[in-house]
Amino acid sequence: MRKIPAALVVLGLVTVGLAGCSLPGSSASDCSRPSVSNPEVMDLITVTGDTEDTPKVDVYTPLKASELAYEDVVTGDGTAIVSPDQTAVLDVALFSGATGELLASTPYDGDLSRVGAVSQFSSFPGFEEALHCATEGSRVAIALSPDDLAEGVAEQAGLDEGDSLVAVVDLRKVYLAAADGQNQFNSGFGLPSVVRAPDGRPGLIIPDGAAPSDLTIQTLKKGDGEEVTGEQPVRVHYTGVVWGESEPFDTTWDGEPAALTLDAVVPGFAAALEGQTVGSQVLVVVPPDQGYGDQEQAAIPAGSTLVFVIDILGLDALPQE
Helix, strand or coil: CCCCCHHHHHHCCCCCCCCCCCCCCCCHHHCCCCCECCHHHHCCEEEECCCCCCCEEEECCCCCCCCCEEEEEECCCCCECCCCCCEEEEEEEEEECCCCCEEEECCCCCCCCCCEECCCCCCCCCHHHHCCCCECCCEEEEEECHHHCCCCHHHHCCCCCCCCEEEEEEEEEECCCCCCCEECCCCCCCCCEEEECCCCCEEEECCCCCCCCCCEEEEEEECCCCECCCCCCEEEEEEEEECCCCCCCEECCCCCCEEECHHHCCHHHHHHHCCCECCCEEEEEECHHHCCCCCCECCECCCCCEEEEEEEEEECCCCCC
């Protein structure tokens, strides 16, 4: 196999993401995806081999697809990709459409700790459409036309004008884009209200009046996923507001979710997570003694009561030794 072109090293061989999908308001419930987008093109690509291993690909060469085409070689039944900021563990193999030669691939070693945001794979913007609504456990074959590649990638891959690049993507693990658990009844008297955008992004409305003096935790949505024990990092989206303020002092919803350990956050935040389940959304009011106390912290004044709404999206696997 020839030396891997420099532009394809963007795979990183450790963490893989995808080009940003313009999917405002998308959710798994409204996903619709054909198993093959263009049979005429995809019939020219045959993918075989165990999904745990680097795929074997036969291409009717030279492949010159005029537009993006994809096929679900294997269809999984897990979480769907619906957001550009979703995190996932993907294995990817790239093949020349001109020769069928393997150009680059991720390790295919079963390591589920290599998590990447779905928005990082900008050298292959055609992945945006090809993986929209693809589900965990799937193997997707993709024919990328020259228009589906970032500038310079085709040249670095040794492709001639009009040649395509073939990718095979295995979706090992897909984290939730937002909490998807069952709504729970809470009286909520005197507590902040949570409103949600169509894509699940929450907003906080802080009531007038004094904040609770004790740590207060409410489960707003109850997920049916794994339990947060603190033994593994937890992936979350969160928004934090100081009691009495209207604007967040911090939020992950403008980018990718955060990976947190319970010993790396303030005690009240950790208490809100421990024992919860993946898919849950939690509201927590953190008094100063369970937060930053009498210490000023960036935009947070000393002695502040903090309010967080937290979406629990998944648990990270521990790195392989």
